[in-house]
Amino acid sequence: QKEVEQDPGPLSVPEGAIVSLNCTYSNSAFQYFMWYRQYSRKGPELLMYTYSSGNKEDGRFTAQVDKSSKYISLFIRDSQPSDSATYLCAMSGGFQKLVFGTGTRLLVSP
Amino acid sequence: DGGITQSPKYLFRKEGQNVTLSCEQNLNHDAMYWYRQDPGQGLRLIYYSQIVNDFQKGDIAEGYSVSREKKESFPLTVTSAQKNPTAFYLCASSAPTGSVLYGYTFGSGTRLTVV
Numbered sequence: 165q166k167e168v169e170q171d172p173g174p175l176s177v178p179e180g181a182i183v184s185l186n187c188t189y190s191n192s193a194f195q196y197f198m199w200y201r202q203y204s205r206k207g208p209e210l211l212m213y214t215y216s217s218g219n220k221e222d223g224r225f226t227a228q229v230d231k232s233s234k235y236i237s238l239f240i241r242d243s244q245p246s247d248s249a250t251y252l253c254a255m256s257g258g259f260q261k262l263v264f265g266t267g268t269r270l271l272v273s274p
Numbered sequence: 275d276g277g278i279t280q281s282p283k284y285l286f287r288k289e290g291q292n293v294t295l296s297c298e299q300n301l302n303h304d305a306m307y308w309y310r311q312d313p314g315q316g317l318r319l320i321y322y323s324q325i326v327n328d329f330q331k332g333d334i335a336e337g338y339s340v341s342r343e344k345k346e347s348f349p350l351t352v353t354s355a356q357k358n359p360t361a362f363y364l365c366a367s368s369a370p371t372g373s374v375l376y377g378y379t380f381g382s383g384t385r386l387t388v389v
Contacts, residue, residue, distance in 0.1 A: 172314055198377050207278075207364055207380035208317075252316065254377070261307075262378055266316030 167191055170253055170265030179274050183240040187253035187265045190234065194255040194263075197229050199238045202250045202267065211251075212238060243272045276301045280365050280381035286389050287352070287359065295350045295384045297365035306348040307366040307378065310334060317364065323348055352386060360388045 170187045177183055185199075195216050200208035212227040214220045214236075220227045226239040236255070240247055253265040278299045287293045297306065308320040319332030323342040337356025342348055352359045362385050366378040 170316075200377075200380075205362075205383065205385070207280075207366075207382045209380070210377045213377055261319065261322065264317045266314065 165190065167263050168253060168255060168265045171268055172266055174269040174271050176271045176273065177243055179243060179245060179272055181243050181272070183238075183243050183247070183270060183272075185238040185240075185251050185253075185268050185270070187236050187255075188234055189236070189255060189263075191255075191257070191263075192231075192234070193257040195258060196256045197227070197236050198254045198262070199225075199227055200252040200254060200264075202252060204249075208252055240270075243270075245272050245274050248272045278365055278367055278379055278381035280363075280384050282384060283382070285384055285386045287386060289388060290354045292351055292353050293386065295352065295363055295365075295386070297348045297350065297381060298346055299348075299365075299367045299379075300346060301367055301369065301379060302345070303367035303369040303379070304345070305368045306342070307368075308332075308338075308340065308348070308350045309364045309366065311362040311364055311383075320350065320363075359386055361386060 168189045197214045199212040201211045202208040214227045217229045217231045224241045228237040250267040250269045252267040254262045256262050281296045305324045307322040309317040318334050320338050321340040323329035339351045364383050365381040368378045
């Protein structure tokens with residue numbers, strides 16, 4: 165079993181939809197949780213960063229962490245075609261390497 | 275602007291040849307990483323370095339080599355021993371040393387194709 169599980173998709177939604185992307189993990193020591201967005205043939209860019217449990221909002225994006233369930237989510241409101249990309253979750257206990265999910269490919273159609 | 279520069283963007287290699295991928299950062303980051311990305315497999319760690327003149331193998335180091343002679347530079351050599359080198363290679367860095375408090379910064383990648 166992988167330390168971090170993420171559905172590869174693709175997830176196809178119409179423009180304006182609310183998107184929910186998720187990861188589960190097995191290591192209870194993880195405290196730092198991140199979401200990266202990767203456009204085709206580009207490097208990942210940090211989108212959201214959350215420490216421990218709770219929610220964090222930034223514009224149309226909300227990151228949610230439920231440590232009791234070992235489950236993290238990224239919500240995208242009013243999705244746009246420009247949101248079409250692969251979204252990777254990543255996490256760590258702190259002074260260790262990041263552990264990445266395999267990424268979920270999101271397609272937002274106009 | 276601070277960032278990570280990977281070159282070249284596209285690289286073609288003949289079977290049996292070694293090739294070197296360049297990674298340079300001006301972020302003053304201590305730690306640097308090399309990942310390989312294949313469709314459906316996510317990011318796989320090849321090598322990482324937390325300080326100059328020191329580096330460690332990642333999960334898939336066989337057939338690869340690295341050096342870290344300068345803080346800013348972490349080149350990756352794909353040797354002829356790497357049986358399936360065609361992939362997208364990503365370099366990343368983080369600061370402070372070994373900490374993920376601020377996440378990783380990635381380069382734009384090098385796509386290597388064996389012809």
